[in-house]
Amino acid sequence: MENVVKKYRERLSFTQEQLANLTGVSRQSIISIEKGHYIPTTVLALKISVVLKVRIEELFILNDEDWK
């Protein structure tokens, strides 16, 4: 799974710390999600999409490997 959290976060001029505070997680969580090391739970993914004002399927994109 790919994600464009960083792109939308920067579009709203949020720092990782601010996004972390708004979604109630640590900055390390946001770093790991942006790097693709960690796939968030549905709850956190929805929180991020609400905070970044973008639809969840635009934020997290399934790639071919996810369908195998």
Place this chain on the structure above:
Amino acid sequence: MKSNTLPHSAKKIGLIIFLTAITIQLTAYFLLPEDSAFNTIQITRVCKVAFFVGLLIFIRSAEKKEDEYVQYCRYRAYQFAFIATIIYGIFRTYKQVNNSFFTTIDMIIAYQLLLYIVFFHLYKAGIANDENS
């Protein structure tokens, strides 16, 4: 996601118990004479129990920000420590010199606990993550 961890403040308590136990043991072993009051079997046993209890409290205490990523790192570290301990146990069984059925269980427990702590912090810091996890 809820986890049954101890409060963050318990981490310090666990660390103090662990460090006290290990300091007493090392001091007694290296610095004090063999007939010292600290070099008795009872003191060694108490220190050994305190060593494990301290480590257990330390690893079961919540981080400052206990979120889902920390719990994910926790589960990964548990998994790694569990598998590594089995491999270590097999190795110890193969290498053991006496004919007892069980090898030194406290060594194996200490190995698992310490390995968990190391890998939990590596995962949390993002050092031991692979790209596809």
